[in-house]
Amino acid sequence: MSSQKVDAGKLLQQIDSPEDLKKLNETDLPELCKELRQFIIDIVSVNGGHFAASLGVVELTVALHYVFNTPYDQLVWDVGHQAYGHKILTGRRDTFYTNRMYKGISGFPKRDESPYDTFGVGHSSTSISAALGMAVASHYKNEEQRQHIAVIGDGALTAGLSFEALNHAGVEDSNLLVILNDNCMSIDPNVGALKEYLTDIATSKTYNQLKKDIWRLLGPISKFGPNAREIVKKVEKSIKGTLLRKSNFFEALKFRYFGPIDGHDVKHLVKVLSDLQHIPGPKLLHCITVKGKGYPLAERDQTKWHAPGLFDKITGEIKKSAAPKAQAPKYQDVFGHTLVELAQQNPKIMGITPAMPSGSSMNIMMNAFPDRAFDVGIAEQHAVTFSAGLATRGLVPFCNIYSTFMQRAYDQVIHDVAVQNLKVVFCLDRAGIAGADGATHHGAYDLAYMRCIPNMIVAAPMNEEELRNLMYTAQLDQVKGPFVIRYPRGKGVMADWQKPLKEIAVGKGRKISDGDEVAILSIGHVGNFAGEAIGLLEQEGIRPAHYDMRFVKPLDETLLHEVFKEFKKVVTVEDGCIMGGMGSAILEFMADHNYQAQVVRLGIPDKVVEHGEQAELYEECHYDAAGIAKTAKALFSGSSASNRLIAS
Template sequence: MHIEPGSLLKTINSPEDLKKVPREQLHQVCDELRQYIIDVVSVHGGHFAASLGVVELSVALHYAYNTPYDQLVWDVGHQAYGHKILTGRRDAFPSNRKYKGLSGFPKRSESEYDTFGVGHSSTSISAALGMAMAAKYKGETDRKAVAVIGDGSMTAGMAFEAMNHAGVADSDVLIILNDNCMSIDPNVGALKAYLTDISTSHTYNKLRDDVWKILGKLPIGKRFTREMASKLEAGIKGMVNKSSNLFEALNLRYFGPIDGHNITKLVDTLKDLRDIPGPKLLHIVTVKGKGYALAEKDQTKWHAPGLFDKITGEIYKKKFDTPQPPKYQDVFGHTIIELAEHNKKIFGITPAMPSGSSLKFMMEKMPDRAFDVGICEQHAVTVSAGMATQGMRVFCNIYSSFMQRAFDQVVHDVAIQKLPVVLCLDRAGLVGEDGPTHHGAYDIPYFRCIPNMVISAPMNEQELRNLMYTAQLESTELPFVIRYPRGEGMLSDWRKPFEEITIGKGRKLRDGKDVAILSFGHPGNFAAAAIRELRGEGITPAHFDMRFAKPLDEELLHEALTNYERIVTVEDGTVVGGFGSAILEFMQQHGYKNEVRILGIPDRLVEHGTLKELHHECGYDAAAIAAEVRSLTTSNMAEAI
């Protein structure tokens, strides 16, 4: 389906083309850009509300700044669709997040306008500051660096670390704080209240605007005007709204708040700020989902709604004739409530993902025992550890890819102290259209190398429930990792009585001949499908669901390695240092010489696509497993001859 851009937008293939548009027509560009995003995302899918909220900012930045020479860094990148469309990728935009198409996030290899690859939050200020420091060193005094960061991303410690440095680095960097009171879910914490205080202080804002209007009419030099304005601003901030001194206390000149949807005001402000040297922060107030009423009303739902009817707002859902299994994250969300109703020591913690992780159910039902701590993975782990020292059983739910940010806390604050924190890794393995910044590829190796860790993965929803049940028992005394994939449910009848699983014990699902498949976690279902296909061909591999990558079930491994000459391991994680590597290490320690094939995520960056496409590309879907077993069986027959 071809989607036609508006009459002005179709003429814009670069920021240079945008600059040719008369200033008074920029509002039309914004209207057409917003409509084009709505048209494309409704048909092709993708993130939605965030980019609608920064349409005017996207236009204003490329209009006022000399991109790509001036460096523009978008935090996370959910909101960069307008930026992509304005920078030569308009016609390719329908391929966004599709296999072999445009990335859903800024990506350096995709465009010179994407100055920094992003996908995780709160990195933009550090990156832009680094660019500004380099420009200063090289003598590029006319080169500017701009970081666009949301108020949700600003809650992360890294953003404060970067501002703390920016205030003393004496580099020309502009931080644009896009304040819409949202990340994916509504923002939480003291910073939210602080920004609300700034943006709603009518007395402060009126005085500040009046000062600028008066000084702008005075017949004095522009520089002197700014100096006077700066002094008067400081006085106003001190007298009227003391809390507004936070950014100033970090030596960042604070401007704002201003309406982030007033394109004329934005352009004028950005052009003025481009001429002001040093570190500075512009606070803009926007509405996530701006221009699409339903998205403005329910911003969490419309963050990434999937395909929808842009007229009626109906979000298309697949229709099935039979009941469908729930997503793993929903099983987690309902199961933790069941467990908490019987165990008063259970708490839930998540860093800004209550909807994605489904901890929202517990937050609604038990608000005193489930908490969203903001985009603060490191804090989430250590606060969980602190609660564990007092006998609490904390389920700390963090996406696998985001858990990488809290590795040090897991080592020092959890593992060394042997605290029984339950680390639930949602989105483990390949995640699909979000691509390499979000794939949960590395958690098995980076946890497996830490002493005192239990690392588990369920093959289905019932196994997830039982692992959660086991993890909260008083007899479980070590940090307990449970990793499970995005969505991908298997069982419709999943809510069954809990059963304790012995830590480090797997299960044999099928006996066989010649070849044994050792699976870890959800890919065991791919193995089961492959076995069903192979048995129709007279090939009968055995199947062992190992459940634990650490500790390994040594008894089960001895059985498999003794009885089957050829082994295939399957995991939804990197083959380097992962579950398959653990099997090879075990074999080396015990002198086994079996032939082993390791299937999983290869040692390269895997781009975006559907899960089906990516599992096939990486060679561990059912077809690939079956092919590997056939290959081993054929080689075995050839050797016998």
């Protein structure tokens, strides 16, 4: 993707660091916020990226860097969707046009990118734990003056990790400030009792009249010293008595709760944050914000504008690349429509997703069968064990989680599903290279971490038709135990994909084409790359055979015996980590059956792959069509390949 520079406003042009920001008069901050918001709109509209979340915290971002001494004071952003303004104000304004581009800056805070990025993030709900660890370390090192701030959204607060951190922080005498960025949204609207509780707080008509509560709670606490009530008066003046009687949830965890306050009043934020610096111990400031603030279309449809791609900033028209008349659908949409089709036939089918109904297309079933599809919030562990509970009563849960997020529920997959051999169908979206979201979002490891679990079936479709048929197979009564189906981000290859459903024999692959000397064994969507590679090689008179393995567990041993009896040169291709993946399974089979062959494994190498377009990263990892063709040609000609493994 090409990148495009954009000019900043007059005030923003002067700011290369928070030190420059502090030189501004407080009266200049509203104008700076206006320029910063416009700069984000200008950049994201032409270069793409996450959008609405960062617009919603412009004033909070400016106030935080204006008040606190970053990076000495440790500022931790949760997830990172909201950190674009932070990046721009901390020395990356002139490189922000490369945001999420191949070899450009990351779309998320990243420790090796800037000292202002104190903690690398990408998955939600980590900020409080990380900031608490930093605060405890500062206390241990006698750095009591150092501030530690975690900015977390109300959606991220639904995760168990956040509750665990709050529970711990309440009993630590650490200098920790948690800022709750409450906009009632994650990517989709937030769900659950906590959301309703926070909404109740935010709509209270009495929260500005609770001066006595501040006095009662903070005044008598002796550790504030002789100036306790003076501190209380300062805070009360800034916050205008917004400590709530109904804040007992946070108070029960021994946090001092302040708010809710307007998260778009930058001057008031500066006053409140300045005063909160003087209050020791764990504190929580509740800020009410609007996701997409300042761009009316994003304010009205916050899910659509979470990461809209390229768009016309004037009209709001989202730009789409030209496509052929008959266009292949996204895998996620094939999943969503097929799940509804199956649910119409099988009343036992249920759908579960952790806060990704639109991203995974579970919203299609939620609309069709609202009593049979559940968004459980950002709670992958709960999603898996909840699914296990459904399965114990004879229902067939389709638990749809991004591959990278499934890592967070690995214990539940083993302990609550596999050990009990429960029939839960795990549909892992965004498996393999995820693209511009980068290292934290690549679904690199699922083939390896799922195939080592007993009772598990692990499969990957090469196209939309196979995805449908695997889903159909997984829900059949005769198929027992947990079943994993993994598929990539983006479009498939079949415009005509809505074909009659049919069963696929579990553990059976297929031969796609005959060939000579070299066999290519692929699994999943990258089998299409292998097909393209064979087309390139045939132009040079080289004709490898091609096998679609379909299953990494159980392996099709009959097919593999056929392969190794006929071929002594083999290329394995997978959109997953080489270590422990399908290629490793093939080598294990070879060793177990005393075959000898030259094998080259292609896939995600043993390194952290950064961000970029999927095609760019496939090329970097050498398993795009050209990379597969080059490897197969090297084997065919007998030349040495750097990553060849000779096994016997």
